[in-house]
Amino acid sequence: MLNSIYIKGLYGLYNYTLDFTQGEDKRLKIITGPNGYGKTTILQLIYALLCKDTDLFYQIPFSEVVFSIDDYTIKVGQTRTAVQPDEESDLPGDEEISIYFEMEGKKDANIDGPLELVLNSMNCFYLTDKRVLLRNREQRKRMESADTDASMKEVAEEIAKIKKQGDNERGIKFFTEQVSFFKFADKEMMVDDRFGIRFKMNNASKTIIPVTALSSGEKHVLLQLFELVFEGKAGDLVMIDEPELSFHPAWLNVYVSVLEKIQEFKIEEEREMQIILATHSNLLVGGRWDETLDLFTLRKNG
Numbered sequence: 001m002l003n004s005i006y007i008k009g010l011y012g013l014y015n016y017t018l019d020f021t022q023g024e025d026k027r028l029k030i031i032t033g034p035n036g037y038g039k040t041t042i043l044q045l046i047y048a049l050l051c052k053d054t055d056l057f058y059q060i061p062f063s064e065v066v067f068s069i070d071d072y073t074i075k076v077g078q079t080r081t082a083v084q085p086d087e088e089s090d091l092p093g094d095e096e097i098s099i100y101f102e103m104e105g106k107k108d109a110n111i112d113g114p115l116e117l118v119l120n121s122m123n124c125f126y127l128t129d130k131r132v133l134l135r136n137r138e139q140r141k142r143m144e145s146a147d148t149d150a151s152m153k154e155v156a157e158e159i160a161k162i163k164k165q166g167d168n169e170r171g172i173k174f175f176t177e178q179v180s181f182f183k184f185a186d187k188e189m190m191v192d193d194r195f196g197i198r199f200k201m202n203n204a205s206k207t208i209i210p211v212t213a214l215s216s217g218e219k220h221v222l223l224q225l226f227e228l229v230f231e232g233k234a235g236d237l238v239m240i241d242e243p244e245l246s247f248h249p250a251w252l253n254v255y256v257s258v259l260e261k262i263q264e265f266k267i268e269e270e271r272e273m274q275i276i277l278a279t280h281s282n283l284l285v286g287g288r289w290d291e292t293l294d295l296f297t298l299r300k301n302g
Contacts, residue, residue, distance in 0.1 A: 196211075234273075244279060
């Protein structure tokens, strides 16, 4: 579990300590704050470490980031050294950037070795604000444009396989219940072992449509719920950036409640996950202020 993250000198301005163990629900936390305070950047830094995407550490200006993961403390440090421009140039010089990693007081220049063993014990599921799903081990799925339909077909095929095997009816039932909370417009989800998922329109002809005919927001919900219910593993860290960009306000009212139900379901299956959201939306927070980390307040108090 990611217990906390301390960030010093983010953009040369911000120092934050985010404690993900505070409050009653230690497995679901919501990061809020004004534009430009670093909500998305914080998720990117977590992703950069857990998914070993070290290029991001060179792109984001900071002094150090300290991660507390289970019983381990991992520090990532960054130094920037100005490179003097040519004497005849009026342009500012570039910077030489170096990154180091430190675990339990032992400094290293790379992310391999003992540190890698710790990181491999924790999977990362990062849904960006661009509808891109990023996971560990170089798995990448696009959740937009043409690739969305390919992903939807894969989901339908996987549901058909699960239905045919008949060994996870509980998961199918739970998945169907969570989809129903979003009340897709004038349509009802059908699940079988041939087509997986299809939808029946509430018109006079009861027209049947494939998953590829859904709206972009409906596809987005289905893909998320499938990944969380069926693909999520014990110890996964799930990060979701600004889901309000895709959802109608009515969906925002139920979104976190559905995530909480998924958490309960995963605990019962002994596949408990940790979820971190970043949002601007008070509708999405829905009064869960004890589970909220507000960057404006943290900066003011820091």
